[in-house]
Amino acid sequence: MRKKAVWLCILLVVTLPLASAIPTSIEILESRSLDSADLGLTGGALSPDGQYVLVYGADGYLHLIDSTQAMNPDEDVYLEKDSDETLQDAAWHPRSQTAYIVGDKATVLRYVKSTHDVQIVTGTNMLDDSDLTSVAWVASGSHAYIGSEDGNIWMYTNGSGFQKLEGTKESQISDIACHRAHNICSFSTLSDGIGIIDRWSNISWVSGTTSDTWLGAACDDGTLNECVYIGSGARIGNLRLDPDTPENSAMVKIWELKELGGEFHTNQRGIDSTSLFTLIPIGLLRYDPVTTDTFTLMVNADVISENVTLSRENIISVWEMDTRTGFFVTSRGSIVSFEPLVDELNDGILTTVLMLVVAIAVPGVFLGLIYWNSPWLQRKYLNWRNRRLEKKKTQP
Structure with a gap:
């Protein structure tokens, strides 16, 4: 005994x-739909001043959501349709007064905040009718970079238009991310690895990165000279940037998140300069660039238990108003609010x-x-x- x-x-x-x-988690509060039909949304971009989220997708769809009152349809801004092509990416100018949207068949649009006008950007004949996949502005706002499905990258300025960069390869540019404090950018490709664009728009390639399929890039913490990349097979890469000699930038480590329960889909900026990674099937993770730790916010099984229909959709945009409090938008057009469990x-x-x-x-x-x-x-x-x-x- x-x-x-x-x-x-x-x-x-x-x-x-x-x-x-x-465990840290979130719970779904309420949701609404932008349309009764499946909108086929491909992404969304939060303005630097935090006021609006611009969502975009199939058939030239563009829509503006008030970031703080996302559940109130009366605060939405319905934008004029100026293209029938699928829109693939968008980037706000650092001053939040305009946003540039790119898409298939060399589509480049400009949204003007003061008038809510959507304009067709001229000079796109320089883009060889390419399907455009990504766009990002440098921290100073002096110019943007645009990537394509066939691996090309162009620099764009309001005064000079489009200029094709040398040193690119052939694989699709899956994402472009610019550092928040330095005028240097990094881009990911599906099969050619990771590249760096210095302040003079010269391209260099990071060794040891060609064996992974990279899907997205983020340089969300301006106090760190680092960027993070998400790849197929639940892979994460941590890159150390050299602002003075960008060609010396190197991958610190690449690792796999085991038992993730899905594949990475998109990356968005979270609260306190963290990164939010969305998953397929629907799920959400937080990445802390300081510690390189990841934290599960939402797993598919939890969504299934709450809303089976929502569990079949994919998150294309997510933003936080506070830690674990915010909204996300799905590919179908559902807007969902969440808060800490x-x-x-x-x-x-x-x-x-x-x-x-x-x-x-x-x-x-x-x-x-x-x-x-x-x-x-x-x-x-x-x-x-x-x-x-x-x-x-x-x-x-």
Whole structure:
């Protein structure tokens, strides 16, 4: 009997700390649809001032959502359709007054915030009728880079138009990301690896990156000279940028997230300069560029239990108003709000309570172990207890 009690006490000591491992997650609050039909959206871009999200997709679809009141359709701005081509990417100018949208068959559009006009950018005959896949502005806003399905990259300025860069290869440019503090950019390709564009628009290639299929790039923390890349097979790459000599930039490490339960789809900027990675089937992760840690926010199984229809859709844009509080848009055109499953205040209180329980329980467990294994202590306790009982009997 004594041995059983000892093992029970040991089990309590071992299992108590595990109770503090509370998973971080979000819950879906409400949703609405932009249209009853499947819109075939391909992406969305949050303006640098945080006011609007521009979503885009098939058949030249463009729509503006108020980022803070995304569930209120009265705050939406319905934009004029100026193209029938599929729009593949969009980037806001750093001053948030215009956004450029690119798509199939050399489509380049300009959205003007002050008038909500959508304009066709001229001079696209320089783009060889290419299907355009990505666009990004440098931090200063002096120029943008545009990538294509056939591996070409152009620099664009309002004054000079389009200029084709030298040194590209043939694989599709899957994404372009520009550093938030330096006028240098990085781009990912499906089979030619990762490239760097310096401040003079010269291209260099990062060694050791051609064996992966890279899907997206992000340089979301302007205080770090680093960018992160997501790849097929749940692969993540961490690149150390050299702002002074960009051709010396190097991949620090490439690793795989095991048991991810899906494939990476897109990357968006999260709160506090973190990155949000969306998954297929529908899911959401947070990446911290400082620690290179990832945190699960939403897994497909959780969505299935709440909304089977939503679980079949893919997230094309996500943004946060606070930690684990925000909205996402799906390819079909659903807008969904979310918040922490357990808010941070309650998390903190619960963690404190658990720490107190452990602090109180663990010494008691060890004292119990000593007592159960010491016949002398047991005899002393019984003698003391009997004396107290006898004393009570003699009291009037």
